[in-house]
Amino acid sequence: AAKRKLSGALRYDESLDSASALTLSLLTELRRAVEHDELRLYLQPKVPLHGQGGLAAEALVRWQHPRRGLVPPMEFIPFAEQTGFVRQLTLWMFEETARLLADPRTAAMPLRISVNLSTRDLLDPELHTRLGAILARHGVQASAFCLEITESAIMDDPLRAEAMLNRLSEQGFKLSIDDFGTGYSSLAYLKRLPVDELKIDKSFVMGMESGEDDAMIVRSTIDLAHNLGLTVVAEGVENLAILDRLRALSCDEAQGYHISRPLGAEDFLVWQARQLTA
Numbered sequence: 629a630a631k632r633k634l635s636g637a638l639r640y641d642e643s644l645d646s647a648s649a650l651t652l653s654l655l656t657e658l659r660r661a662v663e664h665d666e667l668r669l670y671l672q673p674k675v676p677l678h679g680q681g682g683l684a685a686e687a688l689v690r691w692q693h694p695r696r697g698l699v700p701p702m703e704f705i706p707f708a709e710q711t712g713f714v715r716q717l718t719l720w721m722f723e724e725t726a727r728l729l730a731d732p733r734t735a736a737m738p739l740r741i742s743v744n745l746s747t748r749d750l751l752d753p754e755l756h757t758r759l760g761a762i763l764a765r766h767g768v769q770a771s772a773f774c775l776e777i778t779e780s781a782i783m784d785d786p787l788r789a790e791a792m793l794n795r796l797s798e799q800g801f802k803l804s805i806d807d808f809g810t811g812y813s814s815l816a817y818l819k820r821l822p823v824d825e826l827k828i829d830k831s832f833v834m835g836m837e838s839g840e841d842d843a844m845i846v847r848s849t850i851d852l853a854h855n856l857g858l859t860v861v862a863e864g865v866e867n868l869a870i871l872d873r874l875r876a877l878s879c880d881e882a883q884g885y886h887i888s889r890p891l892g893a894e895d896f897l898v899w900q901a902r903q904l905t906a
């Protein structure tokens with residue numbers, strides 16, 4: 629049964645008796661994925677809803693598996709977090725993003741790219757040093773990056789997270805709270821953090837059309853963010869009606885399939901170039 633599950637999905641399943649054997653083989657596969665260049669940097673554009681804003685995108689990992697094809701992150705990120713492998717993955721994503729930002733085709737654009745951090749990253753006392761070394765290697769500014777952190781990653785160890793966020797902010801990174809509204813952080817606490825942006829979770833954004841509760845949550849989050857002096861981004865924008873509503877509510881930026889799906893780096897550069905000339 630374990631074997632069948634493994635071939636069906638890479639999702640880590642605690643109910644498996646042979647969980648440790650499965651863990652070991654997945655970990656071996658993931659390590660090999662990095663060595664054999666099977667991970668891919670995808671980018672999903674984020675666009676301003678009012679007037680001119682800089683170009684922006686979120687970096688999202690994909691696994692181009694030799695037999696399974698393109699494996700979505702939800703099938704290996706939770707596992708990578710459990711085993712700590714995610715720290716290596718984060719550094720790989722950050723380095724690929726730095727490489728892209730140093731590319732002559734993007735160097736002239738006012739582009740900012742968001743990279744996702746996990747709990748494990750925040751708890752690494754050397755995180756800021758490791759990121760700083762990558763910036764230096766590629767000659768890229770910290771301000772060209774936004775680091776996305778979920779509320780739950782922060783609340784795992786709030787004091788250590790706060791210390792690291794302060795260091796990263798002093799280094800010049802923009803910071804964003806991802807999946808806002810799904811965690812349990814207190815507003816009083818969030819206010820203390822050197823955060824620049826709130827990202828409204830897509831479950832609320834996608835629910836705006838059918839449910840008044842979700843629409844109200846989106847509206848209050850936008851107001852809250854603005855009252856705290858933060859930029860607010862809606863993710864999961866799947867159609868024009870929602871985009872228009874978000875604009876009417878003064879949401880600052882949007883990201884979602886209606887604007888663009890996540891794109892491979894080359895396709896992303898083509899997309900950006902078209903935006904600039906449009």
Ligand code: C2E
Pocket residue numbers: 672687688689700701702705714718721744745746806807830863864865866883884885886890
């Ligand atoms: P997330 O950080 O909340 O990323 C947004 C997810 O929403 C992405 O899924 C994106 O493809 C998806 N999305 C964007 N627009 C729409 C839309 O209009 N409709 C719908 N239904 N979905 C939309 P993806 O790429 O599958 O990633 C899923 C999650 O995996 C991410 O959620 C993040 O938690 C994690 N992840 C992805 N890449 C990385 C990474 O490099 N590092 C870490 N630590 N986590 C990552």
Ligand code: CA
Pocket residue numbers: 686744776806
């Ligand atoms: Ca994110």
Ligand code: CA
Pocket residue numbers: 806807827829830863
């Ligand atoms: Ca999110």
Ligand code: CA
Pocket residue numbers: 807
């Ligand atoms: Ca999410």
